[in-house]
Amino acid sequence: MYLKSLVMQGFKSFTNRVELTFMPGVTAVVGPNGSGKSNIADAIRWVLGEQSIRSIRGTRMQDVIFAGSAARRPLGMAEVSITLDNSAGRLPLEFSEVTVTRRVFRSGESQFYINKTPCRLRDIQELFLDSGIGKGSLSLIGQGEVDAVLSAGPEERRLLLEDAA
Amino acid sequence: MYLKSLVMQGFKSFTNRVELTFMPGVTAVVGPNGSGKSNIADAIRWVLGEQSIRSIRGTRMQDVIFAGSAARRPLGMAEVSITLDNSAGRLPLEFSEVTVTRRVFRSGESQFYINKTPCRLRDIQELFLDSGIGKGSLSLIGQGEVDAVLSAGPEERRLLLEDAA
Amino acid sequence: SSKRLRETYEKVSTAFSNIFARLFGGGQAHLTWTDTEHLLDAGLELMVQPPGKKMQSLMALSGGERALTAIALLFAIIEVRPSPFCVLDEIDAALDERNVALFAGILSDFAKQSQFIIITHRQFTMEAADVLYGVTMDRTAASELMSLHLAAIPEAAAAAEHAPA
Amino acid sequence: SSKRLRETYEKVSTAFSNIFARLFGGGQAHLTWTDTEHLLDAGLELMVQPPGKKMQSLMALSGGERALTAIALLFAIIEVRPSPFCVLDEIDAALDERNVALFAGILSDFAKQSQFIIITHRQFTMEAADVLYGVTMDRTAASELMSLHLAAIPEAAAAAEHAPA
Ligand SMILES: Nc1ncnc2c1ncn2[C@@H]1O[C@H](COP(=O)(O)OP(=O)(O)OP(=O)(O)O)[C@@H](O)[C@H]1O
Ligand SMILES: Nc1ncnc2c1ncn2[C@@H]1O[C@H](COP(=O)(O)OP(=O)(O)OP(=O)(O)O)[C@@H](O)[C@H]1O
Ligand SMILES: [Mg+2]
Ligand SMILES: [Mg+2]
Numbered sequence: 001m002y003l004k005s006l007v008m009q010g011f012k013s014f015t016n017r018v019e020l021t022f023m024p025g026v027t028a029v030v031g032p033n034g035s036g037k038s039n040i041a042d043a044i045r046w047v048l049g050e051q052s053i054r055s056i057r058g059t060r061m062q063d064v065i066f067a068g069s070a071a072r073r074p075l076g077m078a079e080v081s082i083t084l085d086n087s088a089g090r091l092p093l094e095f096s097e098v099t100v101t102r103r104v105f106r107s108g109e110s111q112f113y114i115n116k117t118p119c120r121l122r123d124i125q126e127l128f129l130d131s132g133i134g135k136g137s138l139s140l141i142g143q144g145e146v147d148a149v150l151s152a153g154p155e156e157r158r159l160l161l162e163d164a165a
Numbered sequence: 166m167y168l169k170s171l172v173m174q175g176f177k178s179f180t181n182r183v184e185l186t187f188m189p190g191v192t193a194v195v196g197p198n199g200s201g202k203s204n205i206a207d208a209i210r211w212v213l214g215e216q217s218i219r220s221i222r223g224t225r226m227q228d229v230i231f232a233g234s235a236a237r238r239p240l241g242m243a244e245v246s247i248t249l250d251n252s253a254g255r256l257p258l259e260f261s262e263v264t265v266t267r268r269v270f271r272s273g274e275s276q277f278y279i280n281k282t283p284c285r286l287r288d289i290q291e292l293f294l295d296s297g298i299g300k301g302s303l304s305l306i307g308q309g310e311v312d313a314v315l316s317a318g319p320e321e322r323r324l325l326l327e328d329a330a
Numbered sequence: 331s332s333k334r335l336r337e338t339y340e341k342v343s344t345a346f347s348n349i350f351a352r353l354f355g356g357g358q359a360h361l362t363w364t365d366t367e368h369l370l371d372a373g374l375e376l377m378v379q380p381p382g383k384k385m386q387s388l389m390a391l392s393g394g395e396r397a398l399t400a401i402a403l404l405f406a407i408i409e410v411r412p413s414p415f416c417v418l419d420e421i422d423a424a425l426d427e428r429n430v431a432l433f434a435g436i437l438s439d440f441a442k443q444s445q446f447i448i449i450t451h452r453q454f455t456m457e458a459a460d461v462l463y464g465v466t467m468d469r470t471a472a473s474e475l476m477s478l479h480l481a482a483i484p485e486a487a488a489a490a491e492h493a494p495a
Numbered sequence: 496s497s498k499r500l501r502e503t504y505e506k507v508s509t510a511f512s513n514i515f516a517r518l519f520g521g522g523q524a525h526l527t528w529t530d531t532e533h534l535l536d537a538g539l540e541l542m543v544q545p546p547g548k549k550m551q552s553l554m555a556l557s558g559g560e561r562a563l564t565a566i567a568l569l570f571a572i573i574e575v576r577p578s579p580f581c582v583l584d585e586i587d588a589a590l591d592e593r594n595v596a597l598f599a600g601i602l603s604d605f606a607k608q609s610q611f612i613i614i615t616h617r618q619f620t621m622e623a624a625d626v627l628y629g630v631t632m633d634r635t636a637a638s639e640l641m642s643l644h645l646a647a648i649p650e651a652a653a654a655a656e657h658a659p660a
Contacts, residue, residue: 233384315561
């Protein structure tokens with residue numbers, strides 16, 4: 001399984017619709033401080049079902065919606081879609097390509113889709129549970145978090161090993 | 166008051182006697198990972214009376230003594246001397262130049278000197294208490310600590326302001 | 331199960347020692363159990379010896395040595411249980427130029443089997459990329475995304491462009 | 496006393512706003528009391544608005560923006576109550592090239608009144624130094640110290656020297 005594309009609209013500093021296309025291998029994201037690079041990492045975490053807003057630097061789920069700036073009004077909705085190649089069948093779905101979409105509105109209302117079919121957040125979380133991505137794995141390392149692998153206690157390291165087992 | 170020199174011998178990775186001379190203005194210390202730069206910052210903290218070994222990355226006070234390497238035997242003592250210009254009288258001593266020396270032995274025994282006169286650790290700590298250096302001030306910022314100024318809670322920030330008042 | 335955990339441990343521990351030695355240009359590192367009888371309740375300790383130095387606790391390591399050790403452990407786990415993709419946000423921040431180059435080498439090798447999305451400010455890491463995205467913030471505080479080609483981004487050119495008049 | 500704390504607060508708050516605007520090329524930052532009546536029990540909040548963006552909590556800021564904000568607060572306190580000397584260990588690590596250049600400018604200005612000992616890997620910061628020390632580790636894992644001259648250290652030369660064959 002690999003990542004094919006990521007589409008963000010209204011997510012944090014990405015007011016306009018933006019699409020990243022990924023190839024196998026290394027995709028590097030560069031740019032000045034505060035430009036939005038870590039926001040991309042947050043978007044990936046969020047669309048995969050992250051429910052701890054604190055881990056994506058917010059306090060309420062609506063914090064991920066573009067909040068406006070000196071020159072722009074706030075938006076009413078944030079949406080992120082991630083498309084993965086599933087031809088190896090690593091995700092428990094019949095599709096060879098899987099697109100997961102997550103939306104949140106100012107009201108706090110959320111919507112979730114798997115290949116355009118509405119679903120619940122937990123369907124998304126369960127979809128990725130045994131895929132090796134997301135919670136418990138080392139596949140998403142946030143800014144300043146690499147040291148945590150070492151400063152984590154011995155028991156936490158065993159848990160990492162158990163996830164890899 | 167300003168720093169004139171720092172002499173280290175047997176302190177952490179500084180097996181040989183090493184002397185840094187400082188000028189007013191900016192002294193930059195550069196070099197590869199693991200070469201000993203932060204050990205210099207630890208030496209300054211230590212000779213000024215730091216008693217929390219954890220804040221200089223150790224578990225026992227003897228941890229600051231050169232522990233040996235593949236090619237060298239451990240040493241039996243660590244010593245650091247710091248010399249300050251006191252012509253403005255900022256330190257409560259009659260001398261226009263003040264040298265503070267701290268030593269620790271494998272046994273755990275420590276020795277302290279102010280201008281070659283033996284003294285106790287608390288004499289050194291009290292000497293610097295109102296000088297604006299050391300505990301409570303922002304004058305010593307360790308590696309990875311700059312963010313703490315922000316992640317510290319509101320009350321801790323007020324304490325910083327009180328120290329500056 | 332305890333048996334499976336032990337097998338995974340054997341593989342990760344071996345991979346960790348190998349990758350550590352590759353990144354540090356020698357030295358040794360071991361992952362050891364706090365309790366070799368009851369693995370499911372035990373913890374994992376890291377014993378680390380950079381080349382020429384003594385076996386030491388993680389605490390004594392420098393910032394860059396810690397980051398490199400964490401990277402070795404991360405890649406050891408990826409080697410044993412490859413993640414479909416990995417999102418890494420500035421994990422090379424603490425490395426000096428030489429270590430970033432070694433890290434970029436490991437990243438390139440692992441990218442043959444895994445997909446990496448890496449946020450970085452470092453030239454050697456950028457040079458390991460197959461795809462490069464530049465993120466900037468426009469005047470209205472909206473993030474913009476651009477596809478980039480490596481020739482366009484030498485850090486020296488970027489630095490020269492941003493140096494103050 | 497509460498009166499003295501309020502006076503110090505006024506000065507630090509003003510300095511913080513000015514230095515922030517200088518480092519960020521605009522924008523606003525304020526230090527505000529959680530309780531304006533009982534200062535000795537109150538806390539200090541930071542309200543920050545990078546240029547063109549909205550006033551936001553520290554949490555939403557990027558890694559580099561946080562570091563730059565912390566540096567602004569640090570220098571505001573130094574301006575109001577100068578420390579005899581300041582030892583800073585890699586506080587510029589999270590800054591992009593442009594921000595490091597601005598930081599080096601502030602450092603140079605403040606160095607006219609205060610003495611700084613700064614550990615760094617960044618070229619612009621090195622260029623602001625009056626005295627430059629290089630630390631390396633010899634084959635026996637002992638740290639060596641050398642006086643350096645700026646022409647000897649262009650980061651490109653160091654990188655070229657350390658790039659793997
Ligand atoms: N909901 C939001 N609406 C508008 N802007 C937002 C929102 N959330 C975050 N931002 C902005 O995004 C910026 C942070 O972006 P990000 O953390 O991605 O930067 P970065 O490119 O990773 O920078 P660095 O190199 O410093 O780590 C902040 O300036 C913040 O104001
Ligand atoms: N008591 C000791 N005896 C011998 N070596 C020691 C001792 N304490 C620390 N060291 C060594 O000092 C090294 C760390 O040095 P230091 O933290 O100063 O590096 P640094 O130059 O700041 O590197 P970085 O750029 O990665 O932060 C470690 O490799 C450690 O082995
Ligand atoms: Mg970031
Ligand atoms: Mg260091």
